[in-house]
Amino acid sequence: MQAGSGQQQSAIPGSTGTPYNAALLFQAQAGQISGQMLAPRLALMPGGARTGAAPMGAGTAAAAGAQYRPAGVHLPGMGMILKAPPRKSGGSQKGRKHCNCKNSRCLKLYCECFASGRYCDNCNCLSCFNNKESEAVRQSAVEAILERNPNAFRPKIQTADGDTHPQSVRNAPDGSVRHSKGCNCKKSSCLKKYCECFQGGIFCTEICKCVDCKNYDGSEARAQVLSCHEPFNMQSLHQAAQAHAALKRPRMQPHQMGIRPPVLSMPQQAMAQQQAMMLQAASNNYAAQLAQLQSRQAYLTGAGSGAQQLAAFGGTGALGMQHMQQMQHMQQMQQVLPGLRPMGMQQMVQVMAQDGSVHHIPAQSLMSLLPGAAQQQQQQVALAAAASVVPVSAASAGTSSAPAAPAGVGVSLLSLLNGAINTSSSAAAGAGGGL
DNA sequence: GAGTTTGAAACT
């Protein structure tokens, strides 16, 4: 993948340490095969060490860090999600990845170092021949592979016009970057890094032969997976948690609460249905968000393995779901919240309990609505309030023709979903945080 | 960290 030296000449410059030059071989081969790859970009990197090392090292330093792109799509129940995962900038800074080859001697494309035209450096490989000392052997291996596929050492992630320069690829608009051969995924839905398209941060294209692909523009499944790239957003979590709790709790029978089912007009039904869908979406997003929270907490506190900490900032999306299943929601929440308080948890919220009494509670207490929280005493209030949240809203809609919920009556779940948290203005606490 | 899953690369 390393585009790094992929292109003919740019590879050579590797001046600094860039090992072998697939470039030269490339040219040689290209000569007899076709000029197709020769012509295009020679002008771009005149022998100099232009792109080669410099950019990778420091030049792109800024870009090297996990850079987030603003562009994204908005999904119900969740915030902005990135349209595409950070386009792989060939690993990170200078580090790149170290291989762990054991049986290929790092002389086959199985080896990422070799495949990207780099010598192994600080790798964990066994019986490695991908080094200066073994140049002879390695060279013949390269030739053999090039003979089979002249493009073997070209990065497969390219722009529409076949440009493989990391810089070009990075700057190219979403959708114009493609995998030169397409993937052939059968079981990953192209939403895991097993898929080269997904790993490269690009959408699958018509040349992909994947089955049940979810890696396309607008895919919600994909958005879900990538949600871990989002910056933390307390309100978004609130919404998701509320939705999750609301759906998980056995359907609340309005009758049991002494509230007659509201009669809804057609438009109201439509709206209710739409809101129900939003609720579901938000709830589905809860798991992912909580997992994200947890991993970020681990990062903030320095806990967790290195891998886990990395995951906090955009590791594999699947990781999130896994953690989710293993953790007890509430326990995690309690561990996580304290450390996150600075991020805007100071709000006070007005809620109406079952008996109609109105309570002012910290927004944080709303978290007690999470599944499993029923035990705590103080949180009983919040629980009771939760029980009435929906009915309050529904009742008001049904009884009075005025659809708008009476202001100040409390927090309606629906309004929560709409992002309109009814915070008591009087409540102190500057409530400033804000991510 | 050990074991499993996955899909590209290599091979027949």
Next chain:
DNA sequence: CAGTTTCAAACTC
């Protein structure tokens, strides 16, 4: 070209 094997990374637990 298709079917199989090999391989190292991604993933899971």
